[in-house]
Amino acid sequence: MMEANRIGEGMRSRIATVRSSALTYSATLLPRSGKGFTLVEMIIVIVITGIISGMVAMFIRAPVQGYVDSARRAEMSDIADTALRRLARDVRTAVPNSLRTPNPANSQFIEFLPTQDGGRYRVTPGAGALCGGAVAGNTDGDALSFDNTDTCFEIIGPPMTFAVGDAIVIGSTQSDGSLPYLPVNNAQSVRRMVALAGAGLQIVRITASAVPFPAASQLNGYRFAVVPAAQEAVTYSCGNLGVDANGDGSGTLTRYWKYNFLGAPSATPGGTSALLADKVSACQFTYDTSNARNSLLAVRLTITRGGESVNLYQEIHVNNIP
Secondary structure, three states: OHHHHHHHHHHHHHHHHHHHHHHHHHHHHOOOHHHOOOHHHHHHHHHHHHHHHHHHHHHHHHHHHHHHHHHHHHHHHHHHHHHHHHHHHHHHOEOOOOOEOOOOOOEOEEEEOEOOEEEEEOOOOOOOOOOOOOEOOEOOOOOOOOOOOOOEEEEEOOOEEEOOOOEEEEOOOOOOOOHHHOOHHHOOOEEEEOOOOEEEEOEEEEOOOOOOOOHHHOOOOOEEEEEOOOOOOEEEEEEOOOEOOOOOEOEEEEEEEOOOOOOOOOOOOOOEEEEEEEEEEEEEEEEEOOOOOEEEEEEEEEEEEOOEEEEEEEEEEEEOOO
8 A cells, every 4th residue: 555655656746747847848939928919919000000100291291391392492592692693793893884785674684894994094195105105196195095096095093904805995975885885997985905915014005996986985084994805795694484384484594705795785695605593484684774874773583493483683783984
C-alpha cells in the first residue's frame, strides 16, 4: 500500500513537471494579447484617421489658398512696381521736351532721349582758342555759333567726360519732342561727338552739318545735354495686350534703346530690347503738356494671372526747362 502511494506521488510529480514545461514553451511561442491589435481595431483606426484628416483639410484649405493668392498678388505687384520705377527713373533724366507719344491722351508706348550729363557752352569768343581758332568758317573761335555750321565749342564750367558717339542736344524747346529727332538736313538740335573723347575735356567737337543749329535752340540758359551713345533714344512699349484662355495677361512691357534717332516714333523701333514685365493685360501712357515747363506723364499698368489682376498707377513729373 505504501509502495502504491509512492508510485502515485511520483506520477503526479512528473505530470506537474510536464504541465509546467508545456506552459513555459507556450508562453515563449505565443505573443501576449496586450502587444497586438485585431483587424477590426485597425479598420476603426483607419476610419477615424480619415475623418480627422478630412476635417483638418476643410479648415486648412482656405488659409493655404489665401497664402497662395497673396504670394501671387505680391509677385505681380513687385513686377509692375519694378517696371514703373525703372520707367520713372529714366523719364526724370530725359532731355527737356524730348518725350513724345503717338497719342497724348492714351498711348501704348512713349519715347524720349536719356541724358548722362549736361553743361553750358561759350557764347563769346575765348582768349585761349581751345578749338584752334576758326573752325569750318566759324569766326567766333571757342564760342558756339548759330549762324554757321560750327563744329567745336568750349565748355563753361568743370571739364566733362565724353565717349565717341555720344550726342549733345541744344535748346530742345518743342513740346511735342520733334526737334531733337529731326534729320540733320532739317536743322536738328542733336549732334554726335567726334575726334576727342575721354575725361577732363573742356571742348566739344561735333559732327559737321549742312545747316547750323536752329535759331530756336539759342536760349538764354546756354545749356546742352549729353545723350550717351550706349543708349541713344529709348522707347517703352506695351504690345499684344489682352487676356488669354487661361486667364493670364497676353501682353508685355518692353524697353528698347540704341536704335539711333528716328524721325517718327514707333512701338517697335528695333535696336536692343529687354522685357520688363509679362502677363500684361492693359497698359496706358498719358502725357499732359498743358504746363509747358512741368509736364506730367501718367502710367497705368495691369498684370493679370489666373483671372486675378493687379493695377498700378503712377504719375511722373517731367521737367521740360531747357
